[in-house]
Amino acid sequence: MAKYIPALDRIDKEEHxxxxxxxxxxxxxxxxxxxxxxxxxxxxxxxxxxxxxMYWKPAVSLAxxxxxxxxxxxxFIYDMCVNHGEDGAKEYINSAKKKLGGLPKDGxxxxxxxxxxxxxxxxxxxxxxxxxxxxxxxxxxxxKAGNVDLKPDFNFTVYGDTFNIDGDVY
Numbered sequence: 001m002a003k004y005i006p007a008l009d010r011i012d013k014e015e016h017x018x019x020x021x022x023x024x025x026x027x028x029x030x031x032x033x034x035x036x037x038x039x040x041x042x043x044x045x046x047x048x049x050x051x052x053x054m055y056w057k058p059a060v061s062l063a064x065x066x067x068x069x070x071x072x073x074x075x076f077i078y079d080m081c082v083n084h085g086e087d088g089a090k091e092y093i094n095s096a097k098k099k100l101g102g103l104p105k106d107g108x109x110x111x112x113x114x115x116x117x118x119x120x121x122x123x124x125x126x127x128x129x130x131x132x133x134x135x136x137x138x139x140x141x142x143x144k145a146g147n148v149d150l151k152p153d154f155n156f157t158v159y160g161d162t163f164n165i166d167g168d169v170y
Contacts, residue, residue: 001038004031058086066093066113067105070148073114076139080121083132095120114143134158 007027016022025031038044059078068074080089096116097103104110118136125133138158147154152167 001034001040001043004028004034055081059089062086062089062093065105066097066103068110069104070110070114071150072139072142072148073104073110075150076114076117079135079139080117083135084121092117092120092124111143111148115140118143131159 004027010027011022011024014022014024055078059074059081062081063074063077068077077089077093080092084092093103096113096119099116100108100113102108104113118140122133122136122140125136135158138156142148142150142154142156145154150165152165154165156163156165
């Protein structure tokens with residue numbers, strides 16, 4: 001994987017758009033294939049560390065700070081952190097807080113709060129990334145079904161693919 005560092009450093013130094021993106025992939029021809037094939041335990045450990053630091057820990061912190069009790073709320077916040085970063089997730093949460101006059105920890109119904117956060121995220125994605133709005137729809141189906149604790153057995157359909165969550169992780 002070290003062979004990609006020069007290309008990644010070069011891309012990182014280039015100009016990025018207002019969202020911090022750069023679509024330059026020069027020098028990364030087999031990057032995805034090589035990542036998938038990499039069996040280096042240190043590489044896998046580094047990936048899990050970054051996942052924890054960039055997405056999971058911020059999501060848990062945000063969920064805790066708003067007084068969320070439902071696993072669905074945590075899952076949705078995690079998904080927002082992955083797609084929009086912690087700051088983006090906070091923006092949707094703050095929009096819902098402003099609209100509803102508080103957070104679940106303040107006595108606002110968590111399901112209504114989550115639905116409002118979903119509304120704000122959906123409105124953004126509908127214009128910015130229409131395909132990505134399907135992610136919100138997948139979580140909204142679980143909310144409407146009342147499965148706020150993500151109890152198996154349920155289906156999760158996103159981007160046209162259906163995943164059966166049966167609780168068997170192996």
